[in-house]
Amino acid sequence: MSWSINIPVVSTLKLALGNAAHDQALGNADLGGSKPIPIPGGQVSLGAALKASVELFNDPDDKDAHGIIGVAPKESDGSTVEPLYSPDGTACWLKYAAQLDAEATGVGPFPFVELSGGGTVQVLVTDYRQHTATQTLEAALGADAKSLRLPFLVGDVQALRPGDALSFQSALELKAGVKVSWSILSGSLASALAKRLAGNLVFDFKVEAGASIGGTVSLKDEFRLVFSRPTVDGPFRVSVRKATSDSAGTQVGVGVTLQYSSPLLAAILGAVDSRVQDALKLVEGLENNALTPVLLQVAGAALKQLGFLKSSDLTLASIRAAYDELKAFVDSVVSGALKAAFTYEYVRSTEDSTLMELEVPADQLAAAHGDFISGDLASIQSRVKNAWLKRYFHMKTVESERSWGLGLSWRDVNFATQEDRRKLKAVVQHASRDHRNGPRRYAFLGARSYSSSGLLYGGRTSSWGTDFSAQMPRYSLTPSADEFEFAFFAQRKVEDALSKELIQGELDAATVWGVLRPEDLVELVERFFRVAPGGTQASSRLELRVDTDSFRKLLAKLGTEPVLERQAFARALARALPRANQPVRRNIDRREELYTPLWDAYLKDGGRDWTRDRARANVGYHLKTHAGADGASAAQWELSGLTGTFSDVLEQSSRYGGDIGGRPYGKVHAFWKDLLDKLSALNKAIQSETVIPESDATSVVQQAFVALDDLVCDDFRVAAFMGWLDMLGKRWGLEAGMQRSLTIEVGEKRFVTSHG
Numbered sequence: 001m002s003w004s005i006n007i008p009v010v011s012t013l014k015l016a017l018g019n020a021a022h023d024q025a026l027g028n029a030d031l032g033g034s035k036p037i038p039i040p041g042g043q044v045s046l047g048a049a050l051k052a053s054v055e056l057f058n059d060p061d062d063k064d065a066h067g068i069i070g071v072a073p074k075e076s077d078g079s080t081v082e083p084l085y086s087p088d089g090t091a092c093w094l095k096y097a098a099q100l101d102a103e104a105t106g107v108g109p110f111p112f113v114e115l116s117g118g119g120t121v122q123v124l125v126t127d128y129r130q131h132t133a134t135q136t137l138e139a140a141l142g143a144d145a146k147s148l149r150l151p152f153l154v155g156d157v158q159a160l161r162p163g164d165a166l167s168f169q170s171a172l173e174l175k176a177g178v179k180v181s182w183s184i185l186s187g188s189l190a191s192a193l194a195k196r197l198a199g200n201l202v203f204d205f206k207v208e209a210g211a212s213i214g215g216t217v218s219l220k221d222e223f224r225l226v227f228s229r230p231t232v233d234g235p236f237r238v239s240v241r242k243a244t245s246d247s248a249g250t251q252v253g254v255g256v257t258l259q260y261s262s263p264l265l266a267a268i269l270g271a272v273d274s275r276v277q278d279a280l281k282l283v284e285g286l287e288n289n290a291l292t293p294v295l296l297q298v299a300g301a302a303l304k305q306l307g308f309l310k311s312s313d314l315t316l317a318s319i320r321a322a323y324d325e326l327k328a329f330v331d332s333v334v335s336g337a338l339k340a341a342f343t344y345e346y347v348r349s350t351e352d353s354t355l356m357e358l359e360v361p362a363d364q365l366a367a368a369h370g371d372f373i374s375g376d377l378a379s380i381q382s383r384v385k386n387a388w389l390k391r392y393f394h395m396k397t398v399e400s401e402r403s404w405g406l407g408l409s410w411r412d413v414n415f416a417t418q419e420d421r422r423k424l425k426a427v428v429q430h431a432s433r434d435h436r437n438g439p440r441r442y443a444f445l446g447a448r449s450y451s452s453s454g455l456l457y458g459g460r461t462s463s464w465g466t467d468f469s470a471q472m473p474r475y476s477l478t479p480s481a482d483e484f485e486f487a488f489f490a491q492r493k494v495e496d497a498l499s500k501e502l503i504q505g506e507l508d509a510a511t512v513w514g515v516l517r518p519e520d521l522v523e524l525v526e527r528f529f530r531v532a533p534g535g536t537q538a539s540s541r542l543e544l545r546v547d548t549d550s551f552r553k554l555l556a557k558l559g560t561e562p563v564l565e566r567q568a569f570a571r572a573l574a575r576a577l578p579r580a581n582q583p584v585r586r587n588i589d590r591r592e593e594l595y596t597p598l599w600d601a602y603l604k605d606g607g608r609d610w611t612r613d614r615a616r617a618n619v620g621y622h623l624k625t626h627a628g629a630d631g632a633s634a635a636q637w638e639l640s641g642l643t644g645t646f647s648d649v650l651e652q653s654s655r656y657g658g659d660i661g662g663r664p665y666g667k668v669h670a671f672w673k674d675l676l677d678k679l680s681a682l683n684k685a686i687q688s689e690t691v692i693p694e695s696d697a698t699s700v701v702q703q704a705f706v707a708l709d710d711l712v713c714d715d716f717r718v719a720a721f722m723g724w725l726d727m728l729g730k731r732w733g734l735e736a737g738m739q740r741s742l743t744i745e746v747g748e749k750r751f752v753t754s755h756g
Helices: 137-145 154-158 182-197 254-259 262-272 279-287 293-305 316-343 362-374 377-383 500-512 518-529 548-557 562-576 588-604 612-626 628-640 646-654 667-687 700-711 715-731
Strands: 004-006 025-032 035-039 042-046 051-057 091-110 113-132 165-181 212-228 236-249 346-360 389-410 413-430 440-453 461-471 485-497 537-546 738-746 749-755
Touching: 091 137, 113 137, 154 362, 236 362, 262 279, 262 293, 262 316, 279 293, 279 316, 293 316, 346 362, 362 377, 413 700, 440 700, 461 700, 461 715, 485 500, 485 548, 485 715, 500 518, 500 537, 500 562, 500 588, 500 715, 500 738, 537 548, 537 715, 548 667, 548 715, 562 588, 562 667, 562 715, 588 612, 588 646, 588 667, 612 628, 612 646, 646 667, 646 715, 667 700, 667 715, 715 738
Parallel strands: none
Antiparallel strands: 004 025, 025 051, 035 042, 051 091, 091 113, 113 165, 165 212, 212 236, 236 346, 346 389, 389 413, 413 440, 440 461, 461 485, 485 537, 537 738, 738 749
């Protein structure tokens, strides 16, 4: 039985379909009838109370959300379904779409949590009807209403005329409840309260404190099928797309948190005051606004020790207000800890997509139809004959993200926040069902970023990061390193109140990156500082992009001039030293002149035997000897080891790796040498056309990112590397493919300086 519909009331019923006065969305039609629909795992039914949206496509610019009607792109990589039809002034299309939801259930394990719950299956069916542009809307709707079709019925599919299409799309989304034990969250809560108390805090959890808190996880599986018939009595065109993705997330509401928090609140109150003998009874009294005089005193003392009660007036109202503040604090900490527990520092998500376009002979459609509408890709793959296959595309994406963060705050004051993020994304695309031997192409993206903010950083927010991408523009039977296009991007951003010190520092950094010339700094400092009153919110952003050609040339040149490359890095390290209120540090040219010999000696030694004392002794002697009248005071400052001194920078930039065989301060050299080695290995792989394995973390492509990734742990190393790239780019004629820019925003004014 086909659908029956009641035609919607439309004011343009008497107009021809090609008339521009029609809206694309014509309204909704009421559906009558009921029909079982097979879906993976069972059946759902189209009920009698459904609505079907009706759309008209009579212009090439009309957009079809499901991609059947439209204009094909000029260039396509095969990863998306191209439109079947396009309005051309003589033909128009009416689209009837109906969607239903059905319940689904599921249970299963999930790391660290218990999983149980239910979800929905969404089924969307669409019927596309071709009409002449001269036919009236009323006549077209009347004709279609008599014979609307379903893709689940083989008879309806076989009745397709040229220009028509039937589509079926199901989206299975399993939304499941999860529970995380309070014991997982207690560490975060204890740490937050200990910071608030400026002391240690020990929780004594009882059995009843093992309550849990909820969140959600989801699994999405989308299946899309389109039937059409280009010619009368010809083969049927079938398009199949299946995409699966999974993700984890949390949704924590205040009500949910507080519903389970009484045992935890009792443990908190009992941990800070030994007089709290029955903490659960105390919490119950607080929740019900019913405290005896004795419990009122006990609650007041406990809340005061926790820092939530400021008033000495121990009234029920003041106690309850303090208790509510404690609950809000607990909710905030628990919510954050739950999200961290859900993503457990390392989040991994996978997306798997397959696209096939087939031409199925008319006499074989009936036998294959059941497999097509099952949504079971394995069954479809086994049924499909190679002769039917006109296009095949499969893509698998594996994405991983790791992050850590530290925060120190008091009430609404952020003392310090640090965050470090690392994201990797690997994509494999297949153009054949033979995934082992067929054509395929790879893409890889690695990103690393770091940020800091808060009072301990002078109220300044800073961030920096790098992106490295490698992707194959074409398919290959044996993907090799020479078939990749590479790109590199780096960014540094600072936000703070406008001051001359801020502008001087940011322009100095831009000079290190190669955006500005040293001789332009004085004029630019005054220009930017005068645009707004001091204290106005300001931001600075440095960017460097290296395109494929220049990156390839850089790889090919590395190692050909080892002495020059080392000396260039020594110069870059000297220029990247922090600008300081010392004559030897204020000017970038002066820094380069005085500190390059020190860094060059360090690099020659490979950092071996460079201790804190040796670094201070070397820089002190060197400045006394070569810095002229400024030598004595500069040497004394460097010998102090204060923040920003040569030994301090060397120590801070080496401490992430620790002692490496007699080189406690050798990491600056080690990171640079490792980068050289891995980029050289990548170049050798390109020259020798080395085959790259699929999603292999040890491949030369991904190892190049690992080396670049290590740079971002330290802003000094980032600045030095950017300066080094700038020098090598000028030396080897790579500047055409290196784009550098500085953007400064002060209030509503924006200044952009670009180089490259």
